Amino acid sequence: GQSLEQPSEVTAVEGAIVQINCTYQTSGFYGLSWYQQHDGGAPTFLSYNGLDGLEETGRFSSFLSRSDSYGYLLLQELQMKDSASYFCAVEPTFGGGTRVLVKP
């Protein structure tokens, strides 16, 4: 089976940095994906890590350590529009999601 663990909720202020950790247990692993979902919306793809290391896409970065079965999503220069749920996934299995609340 597969399972992914991530914190349920994180609160931060505008301009801050947030790190969302994800640990996984999977049978068969190709890579770790991250998705963002706003309330009432569809999940949208943010990033994918197939190899160890850091992937940077604008204000968002994602990291993977295959030996530790661990990854994280880093949200920098937080904006109000970043308030959403964030899911890590070893597709097709998704984690339970981390709700990020950005305060003024």
Place this chain on the structure above:
Amino acid sequence: ETGVTQSPTHLIKTRGQQVTLRCSSQSGHNTVSWYQQALGQGPQFIFQYYREEENGRGNFPPRFSGLQFPNYSSELNVNALELDDSALYLCASSLYSIGRDTEAFFGQGTRLTVV
């Protein structure tokens, strides 16, 4: 706009009834996956179809079934509806199947309520 459309957007059914949900994938995407998402939870994998064949299944009973058609459309059928089936049902299309480096494009979902 992901190019993945689902219909209907909302649906109310009675316990014991059957329902068919539809999804139109992005053109050229051979893979479609269906997910069930309860409020406040992550998407739960139901099954995946690749080139019209089931290519993987999550922990859902046989009353959840699907079809994929050559025109990049697909269906999720649920028989003998139960109250716990009330959820958002999402379809996602992608170029490749499970385990490949691929981005999944989700539709807006169908909100199913079973009463």
